Amino acid sequence: MSNAKVLPLVDPVDGQVDAPCCPPVTERPMTALEAETAARMFKALGDPVRLRLFSAVASHEGGEACVCDISDVGVSQPTVSHHLKKLKEAGLLTSERRGTWVYYRVEPSVLAAMGRLLVGSSAAA
Amino acid sequence: MSNAKVLPLVDPVDGQVDAPCCPPVTERPMTALEAETAARMFKALGDPVRLRLFSAVASHEGGEACVCDISDVGVSQPTVSHHLKKLKEAGLLTSERRGTWVYYRVEPSVLAAMGRLLVGSSAAA
Numbered sequence A, B: 001m002s003n004a005k006v007l008p009l010v011d012p013v014d015g016q017v018d019a020p021c022c023p024p025v026t027e028r029p030m031t032a033l034e035a036e037t038a039a040r041m042f043k044a045l046g047d048p049v050r051l052r053l054f055s056a057v058a059s060h061e062g063g064e065a066c067v068c069d070i071s072d073v074g075v076s077q078p079t080v081s082h083h084l085k086k087l088k089e090a091g092l093l094t095s096e097r098r099g100t101w102v103y104y105r106v107e108p109s110v111l112a113a114m115g116r117l118l119v120g121s122s123a124a125a
Helices: A032-044 A048-058 A077-089 A108-119 B032-044 B048-058 B077-089 B108-119
Strands: A064-066 A093-098 A101-106 B064-066 B093-098 B101-106
Touching (some): A032 A108, A032 B032, A048 A077, A048 A101, A048 B032, A077 A093, A077 A101, A101 A108, A108 B108, B032 B077, B048 B064, B077 B093, B077 B101
Antiparallel strands (some): A093 A101, B064 B101
């Protein structure tokens, strides 16, 4: 089993994207290392509140949002911040502080890599 | 907020697929109900062993596999069966008993719907 091709989707050091992580699920069985990487991202989206926040950031004007923009999901602002942190740790969001607020942005190539993993090369467009 | 369009990806009664569940995450914020449905599927894939089993089924010859085909992920057969059951409950696999074995199959339209959710309409092909 070769692990040479197994790269994390997001480099934990500099946040740079090393997509693609994994082959389409229909292509061949995943290795243990590939599954670790991909499962971490799927798990981050496996919570309804996190998924709503993720779609709120992804669909927000300009492709980015601060906590102040997306606090209408029925949980407190600290809880929103906690979930955004989890999404960031999973490599699904990047963040940048500007003045009072931290702005979150979805990394399009990570979305594309996750989509490609599920549906094959047609999702890479 | 209209929930009229919010359908489960897989009808829990007859296993028929009612895709699509949810709009692409980049289109608009998900409703609570949409997020519940989609998060359940992402959560099912949020475990490395389950994800390996899922890719083992998805990539197996003929698009289906029994426990006997995919037991090389380093866990016991009862554990494999447990994880396959979780994937089935989440609507990601369907199953059919034939003789001694239960055969599992990935529902392609569910994969396509999940991919479309992440990367938009290009994944629906």
